[in-house]
Amino acid sequence: MRRNNMVRRLCVLALSAAMAVSAAFLSEASAVKEETPLTLHMDVNNRQTAIYDGYTSYVMGYRASEYDTFTVTKDTNNINLDEVTMNYYLITYNGESQKYLECTVHGLKEGTHYPVVRPETVAKETETGNFYEYLERCYVVEFCYENTRKSLYFTLLPEEDMAAYRNILLGKWDKDTKGWKYFYQDGYLTSWAKINDCWYYFGLDGYMRTGWLEYKGFWYYLDPSNGVMRTNCTIDGYEIDGNGIRR
Numbered sequence: 001m002r003r004n005n006m007v008r009r010l011c012v013l014a015l016s017a018a019m020a021v022s023a024a025f026l027s028e029a030s031a032v033k034e035e036t037p038l039t040l041h042m043d044v045n046n047r048q049t050a051i052y053d054g055y056t057s058y059v060m061g062y063r064a065s066e067y068d069t070f071t072v073t074k075d076t077n078n079i080n081l082d083e084v085t086m087n088y089y090l091i092t093y094n095g096e097s098q099k100y101l102e103c104t105v106h107g108l109k110e111g112t113h114y115p116v117v118r119p120e121t122v123a124k125e126t127e128t129g130n131f132y133e134y135l136e137r138c139y140v141v142e143f144c145y146e147n148t149r150k151s152l153y154f155t156l157l158p159e160e161d162m163a164a165y166r167n168i169l170l171g172k173w174d175k176d177t178k179g180w181k182y183f184y185q186d187g188y189l190t191s192w193a194k195i196n197d198c199w200y201y202f203g204l205d206g207y208m209r210t211g212w213l214e215y216k217g218f219w220y221y222l223d224p225s226n227g228v229m230r231t232n233c234t235i236d237g238y239e240i241d242g243n244g245i246r247r
Contacts, residue, residue: 033148035149036149038084039075041071041072041191042191045168046064048063049062051138051155053153062155063162063165066159084145085143088117091139108143117156170184181207219245219246220240220246230244
């Protein structure tokens with residue numbers, strides 16, 4: 001019964017948002033622009049989901065928590081990351097669609113871990129009690145460079161509810177002379193991924209890593225035989241806890 005009510009609620013919200021969308025939204029949505037040649041890499045991979053884009057349609061986006069972060073890489077050496085602008089938007093649906101610019105970041109760096117949602121937005125949305133109203137709002141990260149633009153969409157869930165969405169089940173392992181990759185949804189995984197209940201780490205080139213790995217100041221050990229992160233054990237004289245961190 002609860003699921004049926006949620007489905008009906010989502011349909012009503014989508015219909016009302018589509019009918020009430022402003023001319024400015026429609027104008028922006030109809031303006032076709034080349035995508036900025038950047039790739040966003042979630043620091044922890046999870047299942048994508050359909051998210052209403054605030055205009056008239058659904059796009060594939062990401063479920064995430066307020067603690068999730070990402071990095072970026074440029075797709076071509078012709079792009080100057082110092083000249084890239086990253087906009088954080090909040091889109092809400094409450095009888096009509098509203099788009100709010102939350103923050104603008106001028107100039108990006110590869111290797112920097114950026115938040116999916118800005119801390120000030122987390123504080124504001126938490127105070128209003130609307131932070132996890134994922135049927136009524138979505139969070140957008142937009143990259144702009146010269147006359148190009150790329151938008152990524154997110155719905156926010158509590159961290160404790162993210163475990164199931166981070167367990168990837170229906171992808172495909174690929175191997176070549178360099179090593180193993182894992183293809184899922186629209187590309188090869190990068191960074192951390194939980195696949196069939198086991199944690200792996202994939203580099204930005206998509207290849208699975210093995211052995212000792214330093215990540216954000218912590219050391220992890222990835223089994224050389226299969227790439228699985230080891231936990232609750234001793235490797236090379238070091239104790240590794242239940243989270244895979246070397247102590």
